[in-house]
Amino acid sequence: MSTQQQTYYLTTAIAYPNGEPHIGHAYEYIATDAMARFKRLDGYDTFFLTGTDEHGQKMQQTAEKLGMATADLAAQNAAVFKRMDDEVLNVSYDRFIRTTDEDHHRSSQEIWRRMQANGDIYLDKYAGWYSIRDERFFTDEETEVREDGERVAIETGTEVTWTEEESYFFRLSEYQDKLLAHYKANPEFAGPDSRFNEVIRFVEAGLQDLSISRTSFDWGITVPVQEDSDQDHVMYVWVDALTNYLTGVGFPDTESESFGKFWPADLHVIGKDISRFHCIFWPAFLMSAGIELPKRVMIHGFLHNEGQKMSKSLGNTVGPEEWVARYGLDAVRFFLLREFPFGQDGSYSHDAVVGRKNADLANNLGNLAQRSLSMIFKNCDAQIPHPDTYTEADEAILAQAEGLLQLSREDYELQDFHDALEKTWHVLGEVNAYFADQQPWVLRKTDETRMKTVLYVTAEIVRKIALLLQPVMPESATKLLDALGIEASGDAGATNASNTGPRSFAAFDEPLVPGTPIDKPVGVFPRHE
Ligand code: ME8
Numbered sequence: 001m002s003t004q005q006q007t008y009y010l011t012t013a014i015a016y017p018n019g020e021p022h023i024g025h026a027y028e029y030i031a032t033d034a035m036a037r038f039k040r041l042d043g044y045d046t047f048f049l050t051g052t053d054e055h056g057q058k059m060q061q062t063a064e065k066l067g068m069a070t071a072d073l074a075a076q077n078a079a080v081f082k083r084m085d086d087e088v089l090n091v092s093y094d095r096f097i098r099t100t101d102e103d104h105h106r107s108s109q110e111i112w113r114r115m116q117a118n119g120d121i122y123l124d125k126y127a128g129w130y131s132i133r134d135e136r137f138f139t140d141e142e143t144e145v146r147e148d149g150e151r152v153a154i155e156t157g158t159e160v161t162w163t164e165e166e167s168y169f170f171r172l173s174e175y176q177d178k179l180l181a182h183y184k185a186n187p188e189f190a191g192p193d194s195r196f197n198e199v200i201r202f203v204e205a206g207l208q209d210l211s212i213s214r215t216s217f218d219w220g221i222t223v224p225v226q227e228d229s230d231q232d233h234v235m236y237v238w239v240d241a242l243t244n245y246l247t248g249v250g251f252p253d254t255e256s257e258s259f260g261k262f263w264p265a266d267l268h269v270i271g272k273d274i275s276r277f278h279c280i281f282w283p284a285f286l287m288s289a290g291i292e293l294p295k296r297v298m299i300h301g302f303l304h305n306e307g308q309k310m311s312k313s314l315g316n317t318v319g320p321e322e323w324v325a326r327y328g329l330d331a332v333r334f335f336l337l338r339e340f341p342f343g344q345d346g347s348y349s350h351d352a353v354v355g356r357k358n359a360d361l362a363n364n365l366g367n368l369a370q371r372s373l374s375m376i377f378k379n380c381d382a383q384i385p386h387p388d389t390y391t392e393a394d395e396a397i398l399a400q401a402e403g404l405l406q407l408s409r410e411d412y413e414l415q416d417f418h419d420a421l422e423k424t425w426h427v428l429g430e431v432n433a434y435f436a437d438q439q440p441w442v443l444r445k446t447d448e449t450r451m452k453t454v455l456y457v458t459a460e461i462v463r464k465i466a467l468l469l470q471p472v473m474p475e476s477a478t479k480l481l482d483a484l485g486i487e488a489s490g491d492a493g494a495t496n497a498s499n500t501g502p503r504s505f506a507a508f509d510e511p512l513v514p515g516t517p518i519d520k521p522v523g524v525f526p527r528h529e
Contacts, residue, residue, distance in 0.1 A: 007044060007047070026320035029089055032048065033048070034333070039412075043505070055221065061132055089320065104221075104240070108239065109221065123229055125166055129162060136238075165214065167212070170212045170239075176204075180204065183199075186295075189297065192343030192344075202276065217234070219234070222235075245268065266295050267294070304347040304348075306349045328357075330472075337417040338417075338422075383517050384484070384514050398457060404427060408423070434458070462480065478500060483519065
């Protein structure tokens with residue numbers, strides 16, 4: 001085995017900071033954060049990139065409406081997103097990139113030069129429909145005229161405007177076969193399968209060259225080589241936006257330690273509306289520029305309010321901050337990852353969140369931990385008890401918990417957080433049944449040795465489960481591990497002052513040490529009244 005530590009590089013999409021972050025953004029950050037924490041705890045040298053996508057017409061237009069300088073709007077809202085990561089969601093990113101960062105300029109210009117050197121960029125004229133909301137071009141057939149006379153993109157429902165301007169084009173049409181071959185050779189390149197298949201079908205239908213520069217506005221990165229044009233071109237915002245993933249780890253300095261260590265990215269986490277940009281344009285740009293492709297793009301679904309799409313006009317947008325204040329951060333994080341599979345759309349409602357918080361957290365996990373630890377505190381001199389010989393029931397339940405690390409690894413590899421939690425709660429259900437069956441409170445009077453064994457087994461399983469729950473609920477899991485008297489270890493990124501710190505998965509097979517003192521336990525998962 002190599003002695004070099006394995007690395008893992010993962011990213012979120014970078015958000016348009018033309019407004020406030022919403023719960024859909026929070027959903028993506030929380031999931032990616034859970035993934036990053038899982039990998040760190042599992043011993044990987046991890047780099048987690050997130051940030052803001054600040055160029056483009058949408059930003060310029062919003063700033064004009066607000067009577068602000070575009071750079072000021074970008075700075076102001078980028079700070080709001082960053083504060084949400086830092087102070088509200090406990091997102092353990094390693095770099096918060098802004099596409100207005102100086103190094104990103106150099107990086108975007110370098111990828112452009114490389115694509116051009118490869119013969120993939122040519123000057124022409126663009127005539128077609130552009131949606132500023134989506135920052136996307138649409139062909140005539142991809143649009144329709146609404147009843148009110150407004151022309152909109154059929155796929156996204158956003159207004160489009162006729163655009164005619166000189167533009168540089170990228171020879172995307174040349175990449176159809178190469179992309180299809182790559183997909184075939186790498187069936188895990190995108191997930192879930194259903195969304196990957198949509199991408200494949202789209203590519204199979206044929207690709208058109210892509211307009212990749214704009215001349216009608218100037219809020220963007222300047223195109224570096226424009227010998228054939230007397231106009232000022234800025235890059236199409238998506239060219240620079242996608243390139244953030246390279247900048248984040250040191251491109252264009254391909255000799256840098258961080259680039260060598262972390263590129264190609266292991267995982268891009270994105271929402272379903274931007275799958276084509278990530279699964280088609282991005283790998284084509286990289287192939288053209290002679291850069292290795294990311295290993296996987298995970299396409300998550302959209303989060304809806306009680307089945308409805310969120311929108312400002314419907315008045316049903318909820319801010320992440322409000323959610324966290326109402327239910328607590330860890331309950332929100334848990335709900336979002338536990339309630340429905342990451343690749344699918346899902347909805348939330350007050351009742352659904354409270355249901356999960358009370359049934360799964362307060363009852364199944366919180367109660368079991370509190371009851372077993374309280375008994376240990378009261379009846380075992382506040383020390384982890386010595387187990388006696390295990391019965392078949394003890395062995396069986398311990399074996400189930402033992403298997404959870406490997407099962408979780410397999411699920412996390414596919415970003416199937418939902419299934420990992422499903423399996424964990426299945427075991428929790430079994431431990432609860434075991435505890436009820438064994439009746440340690442009766443054993444206290446009849447067979448103290450046996451009582452100690454049952455309490456030990458239960459606490460040991462709570463420990464294993466708490467270890468595995470750290471990526472999803474860092475604060476609560478840490479409190480549980482503290483309550484069990486376990487030393488901190490490992491590195492799971494940002495932790496709050498109240499935490500004694502993360503415990504590495506390397507400790508999964510190191511059972512509780514009998515005799516370890518514990519404090520009087522306090523409930524970790526309160527009921528939502
Ligand atoms: O698309 N539920 O930025 P963005 C879940 N700047 N996810 C959602 C969502 C919802 N209701 N609404 C949006 C952009 N998202 C570009 C990305 S990447 C190089 C550039 C997701 O602020 C969306 O799918 O519109 C995307 O992954 C992320 O939030 C940022 O969206």
